Amino acid sequence: MNFNSLEFLILFLPITFVTFYSVPMRLRLWVLVAASLVFYGISGFEVLLAFLIAIIWGYSMAFLLVKWQRPSAIMVAISVPALMLIMFKYLTFIMDSIHAGPQVRDHFWFFLSVLLPAGISFYTFEIVSYSLDVADGKIEPDRDLLRFAGFASFFPHLIAGPIMRYADMQPQLQILQSQQILNPDVVSGLRLLSIGLFFKIFVADLSGMKIAKATEVPLERLTAIDQLTQIQFWASQIYYDFWAYSVMAIGLGRLFCIELPVNFREPYLARNPREFWQRWHVTLSYWLRDYVYIRMGGHDAYVRNILIVFALVGLWHGAGWNFVAWGIYHAILVIMYHVTAPAWDRLPQPIAVALTFILVSFGWPLFFLSLGKYGLFLGHLATAPWHTAVYRPTDWLYLAAIGFVTFGLRERNWLYCESGRRNITDSPIVLAFLMFGGLLFLSWSSTFIYFRF
């Protein structure tokens, strides 16, 4: 189920919310887990089964890890979730890469034909992090299966993150189980939900439509300005799609008294590629830092480890060589910064921000184009004439408005209101209009890009 669907907004969310606050304290988590399983299971029985297996495996293996403190125990504990991730998400990619024939594919028909379980990369990483934290002695295995299921399945973060750690989630779930009267921040929840929905539809999806204006035209008809505009629309679509999901997830979490972390810290304001990854999909970056990069030796073999980690980042985002190339591209940017840091850091801030943004932007087409098409795209850009054929001044005006919000406003002021000062986005009437606008244009809306991961 999508956050940007009528069935979620009109049926699922109100029913879950009312039920959650109507039942006795001891049943709250039951309601939340049941609702989350309905939320997830609506896309198919097989994907729900795979999810349940991953939960039960992660829960049981934690006890084994305490008893049997050996590396092989860790391998066993993470084997099943990892294998499921490979079979469901990467099998087609593996088959294509080894040029497997129809007979080989027939053997794996079940895995190839069943729908990719949404959010499998997210919940696999969460369950693996739980196992590794138990193995490292950072947390105790939880005996309460319901609470563990609540951690893995809590629907606001189930499908597109943030990637939670059990240590952050467990105390909050305990409060739901033990505190008679809850004090949900309904205002903030509805506010973030409305703003997220509005940005998803009127920025991310509208940018997607603007991109389509260019993809519906043969490449040879595009001019350099058209291509550069298209790249900016890709940058806008990807960022605001994921940003909107994260904001909605935080809002939904607050409706149920669970605080989810901010996953995007204005990444386009980063002054260098390394800082970009400290602001973009923060929970994924920290996960890879803690469980992959440091375990491989961290700074001891910087270039090798960065290349491996970013190749994994690429593969995590999608099963394709274009995603691997995107990961490697970012690895090169980070290494390039590492080498030139003294010079880079002396750049005036606006120039450093612009340079980082431009470099990051040129990577985004790899999310949508195969390697061959990306090569053709860049090749054409190098030789295309400098006028415009597809995009019009209204498109640039729209991009300028997005640019103003992205570069000109600070989220701590207008979104999270850390200063305490009221602004227009606090008005319930304005927010109701944003929500209504979102509902009205839902038919425009496409699935969140990160649902693919």
Next chain:
Amino acid sequence: MAAVEHYRRNWVTVFGATLAIMVGVAIWLSMRIPSLRDPAFDFDAMKPGEIFNVYGLTRRQEGSVKLGFAEAYPAPEIGLYGNHIVAYFGADAFERPESAEYFFNYSYANLSLPEIHRYLLRVEQTGHLPKKLILVQITPPNADNGRFIINLGNELPPAVLLSTIGARDKLSTEPLTIAAAAWELADNWLHEVLNYNTFILSIVQSGNFADRTVSPSTCHDETSTWLGHMPGKLLMAIGASVRSRLFCLRWSQRGAIRPDGSAFWQSDETLIVQNEDPLRESERGLRAGDELEIARQMRAIRAIGARHGIKTVFIVPPVYETDRHDSIVNQIFSRALALVPDIAVIDHRNMGGNPSLFRSGIHPSPPYYRLVVDELRRRGFIE
């Protein structure tokens, strides 16, 4: 139990009330918009060369013009039921004049097989099924990554759902069946009410069938004048004299309906780019097991014709693309076809390499439909 402070309670009340008022306005506006089914538009009365301009209609209204015709007037010998993919299938493919006498294209928005089933049940209720042959188009799997084959497009009028629920679902007392039918109905209604097109067009839309029936060859196209540069939706709201001039503007005639139900086409619209749907695994519209449902729907549709001694042929048009015959959605669909060897299917999924057969990546052109008619003749469905 939740404790909500006074400020928060007020805030939520204002938020909820505003939202409720806006949704109420949307419902009220959606009730103002004419269905265009009743009274029905008579395509038989159109002269060759005329078009029915659909500019400023919702997709449901656009389809309902044809649906009203299907309900109110007898069908020709051959009727085509499907969605926008076969919009350019006209009577000229049969070497017949451009009229509703021999063939009519009833294609509608983005209908999938279950919705075509409902559409045909509705036509059956009115006694206006085609006399000789029912053609049913199935969305090619690679066109939309398997979507709109059995997934609902939610664009049929709720009245059609209501009138066919009994016939289709044999309404039992099973709570699940009732709940599923009720949700389908509610979902369908909400998709129309909470829709920007319905909302905006219900404010500016007016006029009648006569305004919209124009002849492009005799029309005075004022695209280059001030009129042609005005926003079309604004022109619609101004008045009858401007409206009739609006429907003569060349750009407003895209997708207009010809007397045989096919879509009007302007030669400068052609931009043949290969189908760009990346067929992402996570966005597939078909999954393992769906082959059974596809087969079930095909049998149910064929049964409607069979009850009246009318043959039914399914058409799977090609998609202009590089060879992607081994896509998962294509394989699932092939398995579905293997389950119904007794059903007549014209499966042209392997003809996707020839751009001359297309008007866009997923819309075949008239030369393609001549090939379909040749095959219908060869297999003895028509003379």
